[in-house]
Amino acid sequence: MELNVKLEVFDGPLDLLLHLIEKNQVDIFDIPIVLITEQYLDYVSRMDTKDMDVMSEFLVMAATLVRIKSKMLLPKEEVEEEEEEDPRQELVERLLEYKMYKYASFELKDRQYDAAKIVFKKPTIPEEVKNFKEDVNYDELLSDVTLSKLQAIFDSVMQKQVDKIDPIRSKFGEIEKEEINIEDQMLFVEEFAMLHRTFRFREILEKGTGKDYVIVTFLSVLELMKTGKLKIEQEHLFDDIKITYQTPGKEGEEEL
Numbered sequence: 131m132e133l134n135v136k137l138e139v140f141d142g143p144l145d146l147l148l149h150l151i152e153k154n155q156v157d158i159f160d161i162p163i164v165l166i167t168e169q170y171l172d173y174v175s176r177m178d179t180k181d182m183d184v185m186s187e188f189l190v191m192a193a194t195l196v197r198i199k200s201k202m203l204l205p206k207e208e209v210e211e212e213e214e215e216d217p218r219q220e221l222v223e224r225l226l227e228y229k230m231y232k233y234a235s236f237e238l239k240d241r242q243y244d245a246a247k248i249v250f251k252k253p254t255i256p257e258e259v260k261n262f263k264e265d266v267n268y269d270e271l272l273s274d275v276t277l278s279k280l281q282a283i284f285d286s287v288m289q290k291q292v293d294k295i296d297p298i299r300s301k302f303g304e305i306e307k308e309e310i311n312i313e314d315q316m317l318f319v320e321e322f323a324m325l326h327r328t329f330r331f332r333e334i335l336e337k338g339t340g341k342d343y344v345i346v347t348f349l350s351v352l353e354l355m356k357t358g359k360l361k362i363e364q365e366h367l368f369d370d371i372k373i374t375y376q377t378p379g380k381e382g383e384e385e386l
Contacts, residue, residue, distance in 0.1 A: 143191030144228040146173060151225070158225060161218055163202055167195040193367070194221065310342050316350040323360060323375035331371035 140146040150169050151158055174188050201217040322334055331351065335344060351373065354360040361374040 143170075143188050144225060145232070146170065146188070147191070147221075148225060148229055148232070158229075159222060161222065163195065163199050163218060167192075167199050170195055197367070310338075310346045312346050312349055312353075315346045316353055319347065319350045320354060320359060323354070323373065326375075328372065328374045331373055334373075 140149060147166065147170065150166050151161065154162070154165065154169075156162055156166075171192055174192055177185065177188065198217045198221065319334060322337075323329070326333075331348075334347060334351075338344075338347070351360060351362070355362050359376055361376055363372040363374070364370075365372075
């Protein structure tokens with residue numbers, strides 16, 4: 131008889147790692163990488179999905195865990211006056227950031243749930259009460275008002291307006307969102323490639339700033355690679371990406 135095992139569904143590799151850490155009740159700052167890697171690989175080996183985008187994310191994290199595990203198993207070199215960097219540091223920072231956003235999403239979901247239970251009552255104020263206006267005797271109200279009192283009131287109002295101004299933030303300029311169009315960025319990347327012929331991906335990233343610029347530039351490089359205009363090479367995992375412009379009509383051959 132075949133035994134069917136239903137696996138718990140996770141939002142991504144970081145969600146699975148966080149689950150394993152909480153399940154084993156270990157310190158997130160001191161992850162037992164050997165144990166967690168074995169459990170992670172066991173889960174990935176039993177995944178049944180045809181979505182390669184989802185599967186590739188889990189496989190990339192699996193490769194990262196194996197790399198960290200191999201680094202920690204290697205004998206440590208003695209380094210004087212310089213503390214050796216923990217191979218798990220980057221992974222821990224990513225997990226802490228993911229955990230923060232995950233629990234923030236829970237908080238927002240709870241607030242949405244509470245807001246759904248709020249019921250507003252339509253106004254039922256009688257017309258005679260709604261339209262009531264109290265008679266004001268302006269002569270009596272202004273009987274003891276003098277120019278000095280008016281000046282004091284004016285100075286008080288103006289001072290409140292000054293107190294509202296943040297002495298630091300008020301000196302900031304306006305922050306404008308930079309719109310990046312992928313079609314325009316593809317033209318820019320292609321022109322940059324034609325000019326430089328062979329260059330590193332990091333070089334073109336230095337031409338702009340912001341997360342949007344990095345994402346759109348990366349997508350532009352992928353699109354140009356699909357059309358055969360760019361050739362991409364990477365000798366080792368996590369090395370900088372080498373990009374070469376391809377001669378039109380000679381796909382796969384580097385122009386001399």
